[in-house]
Amino acid sequence: MPPIVAFVGRRFARGGLTLWFAITVTFLLLRLLPGDPVTALASTNMDEATRQDLLDRYGLNDSFITQYVKYFGQLLQGNLGISFSQKQPVTEVLMARLPWTLLLTGTALLLTVAVGVPLGVLAATRAKSFVDRAVQVGGVVGQSLFVPSVGIFLLYVFGLQLGWLPIGGAVDENVYGMDWYASVAAHLVLPCISLTLISLGSYVLTLRATLIDSLGEDYCELARAKGLPQRTVVWKHALRNALLPTTTLLGLQLGFLVGGAVLTETIFAYPGVGRAIYDSVNRLDFPVLQGAFIMLAGTVVLANLATDLAYGALDPRVRES
Amino acid sequence: MTAVVSAPAEAVAEETTAAAETWRHFRSNPLGIGALVVMVGMALIAVAAPWIADYPKGFGTDVLVPPSSEHWFGTDTLGREVFAEVVWGTRVSMVVAFFASALAIAIGVLVGILGAYFRRLDGILGMVVDLSLTLPVLPLMILVAALAGPSLKTIVLVIALFSWPEVARVVRSQALTVSKLSFVEAAKVLGGTHRWIIRKHLLPAVTPVITVSVVLTASRAVLSEAGLSFLGLGDPDSWSWGRILYEAQQSGAMARAWWTTFFPSVAILLLVVSATLIAVAYNDARNPRSRED
Numbered sequence: 104m105p106p107i108v109a110f111v112g113r114r115f116a117r118g119g120l121t122l123w124f125a126i127t128v129t130f131l132l133l134r135l136l137p138g139d140p141v142t143a144l145a146s147t148n149m150d151e152a153t154r155q156d157l158l159d160r161y162g163l164n165d166s167f168i169t170q171y172v173k174y175f176g177q178l179l180q181g182n183l184g185i186s187f188s189q190k191q192p193v194t195e196v197l198m199a200r201l202p203w204t205l206l207l208t209g210t211a212l213l214l215t216v217a218v219g220v221p222l223g224v225l226a227a228t229r230a231k232s233f234v235d236r237a238v239q240v241g242g243v244v245g246q247s248l249f250v251p252s253v254g255i256f257l258l259y260v261f262g263l264q265l266g267w268l269p270i271g272g273a274v275d276e277n278v279y280g281m282d283w284y285a286s287v288a289a290h291l292v293l294p295c296i297s298l299t300l301i302s303l304g305s306y307v308l309t310l311r312a313t314l315i316d317s318l319g320e321d322y323c324e325l326a327r328a329k330g331l332p333q334r335t336v337v338w339k340h341a342l343r344n345a346l347l348p349t350t351t352l353l354g355l356q357l358g359f360l361v362g363g364a365v366l367t368e369t370i371f372a373y374p375g376v377g378r379a380i381y382d383s384v385n386r387l388d389f390p391v392l393q394g395a396f397i398m399l400a401g402t403v404v405l406a407n408l409a410t411d412l413a414y415g416a417l418d419p420r421v422r423e424s
Numbered sequence: 425m426t427a428v429v430s431a432p433a434e435a436v437a438e439e440t441t442a443a444a445e446t447w448r449h450f451r452s453n454p455l456g457i458g459a460l461v462v463m464v465g466m467a468l469i470a471v472a473a474p475w476i477a478d479y480p481k482g483f484g485t486d487v488l489v490p491p492s493s494e495h496w497f498g499t500d501t502l503g504r505e506v507f508a509e510v511v512w513g514t515r516v517s518m519v520v521a522f523f524a525s526a527l528a529i530a531i532g533v534l535v536g537i538l539g540a541y542f543r544r545l546d547g548i549l550g551m552v553v554d555l556s557l558t559l560p561v562l563p564l565m566i567l568v569a570a571l572a573g574p575s576l577k578t579i580v581l582v583i584a585l586f587s588w589p590e591v592a593r594v595v596r597s598q599a600l601t602v603s604k605l606s607f608v609e610a611a612k613v614l615g616g617t618h619r620w621i622i623r624k625h626l627l628p629a630v631t632p633v634i635t636v637s638v639v640l641t642a643s644r645a646v647l648s649e650a651g652l653s654f655l656g657l658g659d660p661d662s663w664s665w666g667r668i669l670y671e672a673q674q675s676g677a678m679a680r681a682w683w684t685t686f687f688p689s690v691a692i693l694l695l696v697v698s699a700t701l702i703a704v705a706y707n708d709a710r711n712p713r714s715r716e717d
Binding site: 120121124125128129132133136243244246247248249250251252255256258259263270355357358359361362363365366369370380381383384385387389392393395396399400403404407 | 558559673697701
């Protein structure tokens with residue numbers, strides 16, 4: 104088998120395994136937690152006949168294995184159940200919201216790289232200077248930020264006090280054409296900055312550390328000895344190699360970023376999957392909560408798969424390992 | 425034979441000097457010491473909360489008053505003192521962080537060490553850890569916390585349940601390097617039981633990693649607790665920093681009264697930043713290479 108096929112196969116298998124793990128953990132948690140879903144669904148003063156009826160209807164009287172198989176089969180058909188509060192299929196409810204979450208986290212991710220790379224390069228090339236110390240302190244503080252605090256601060260200052268940007272929602276009503284895009288962009292600014300700020304810290308710190316390491320390697324020494332300008336050595340030689348571990352970290356951080364999106368969307372009333380989670384917490388709408396987790400896990404798996412494959416295409420070392 | 429007998433005694437002596445050396449370097453780092461002072465100060469506030477401020481409850485007549493000499497941190501929509509809420513919140517946030525991280529560390533160390541020592545277990549344990557680290561944890565915590573019902577116990581268990589893989593990963597990689605060293609091999613040849621080797625050789629070797637892990641896991645637990653409480657999954661009967669923010673958002677106070685969100689936010693940031701700085705300073709102090717410069 105050619106190595107590239109084996110590589111792609113391994114990555115797909117890993118993605119599938121992660122998703123299976125996520126689904127199984129959810130299933131086990133839902134079944135093992137004290138109190139069955141019916142008690143959670145209906146009020147406590149329900150008579151035994153109604154209770155049994157509900158248990159039968161949701162298949163909760165079946166054996167453990169049967170339930171697991173059925174659960175899996177439904178998920179494979181894209182069926183995440185019916186929302187308690189909206190009486191609509193969960194898949195429909197969440198699919199309408201997923202694009203907004205993808206837009207928000209995707210933009211935040213791009214912004215993290217776009218701001219993080221220059222900052223990391225700046226700090227690494229001037230190691231131990233004032234700029235470097237400032238970036239390091241900023242990185243530590245950035246890692247320690249609480250998303251809602253950042254969001255509330257930005258909302259208060261730029262939305263309410265200065266009135267520069269909208270404070271909630273994803274788009275104004277009754278705008279079309281170019282105005283629609285402008286409105287979407289304006290609504291995106293504050294949530295996106297909140298999310299970028301919390302992911303930037305560890306990205307910059309990792310990039311700085313790996314870049315300092317690769318700048319000390321022989322091939323960079325050689326490039327300098329050849330008389331290449333420092334700028335070429337940094338950007339073309341060292342950075343290329345330092346980006347690999349940094350991108351792997353970014354992939355690992357995706358789960359964390361998605362959690363940040365839940366909090367950000369809550370503050371800015373941004374109509375994504377995260378805000379649906381917040382609304383469902385208040386309504387105790389468990390099918391939506393469960394569906395949202397599985398859907399977000401799926402998104403993270405797909406995004407990781409995409410970065411892995413892209414990196415495999417760019418870097419032969421990844422393919423072979 | 426005498427050499428063999430005296431070896432452990434020497435090791436102990438060396439260990440204490442190493443600890444003293446680390447402390448000496450830690451002390452000379454102003455950021456680390458500053459962070460430690462902040463941390464100890466907050467722990468004291470948590471312990472002494474009842475003597476610092478009355479428990480915030482009921483209704484007050486002065487609603488949404490900005491900070492003044494009378495109301496240090498201002499009041500919220502029900503006229504409760506934000507200062508008292510933050511002080512009592514310190515207690516809840518720190519207690520949750522303490523128990524959640526203790527539990528997460530216990531599980532993480534166990535899994536990490538077992539994985540590194542018993543190579544046959546490593547495949548499955550390592551996979552579970554890897555897979556859990558990829559998943560979006562907060563949505564999963566929310567699902568479980570919502571199902572189990574809001575209480576401090578739920579919050580502690582949920583945070584611990586989803587924080588141990590990170591600990592396990594760090595402990596495992598450290599234990600793995602140690603378990604391949606020849607002195608562990610020698611201990612096996614000498615006929616040491618697994619229990620004895622793990623307790624005498626592996627655990628001491630990973631202790632520094634665990635120390636850093638305790639601080640970082642606890643600070644992340646503070647953030648998780650605040651996040652869950654902010655979404656309304658906290659214990660409605662106890663004040664935590666996240667709950668102050670949650671109530672400010674629910675009542676709309678966050679749009680009109682900056683002080684209702686500013687002070688709890690500063691408290692969270694202070695605690696988490698100082699935890700991170702302590703961990704960084706400790707690592708620097710322990711590492712002879714970074715000491716030289």
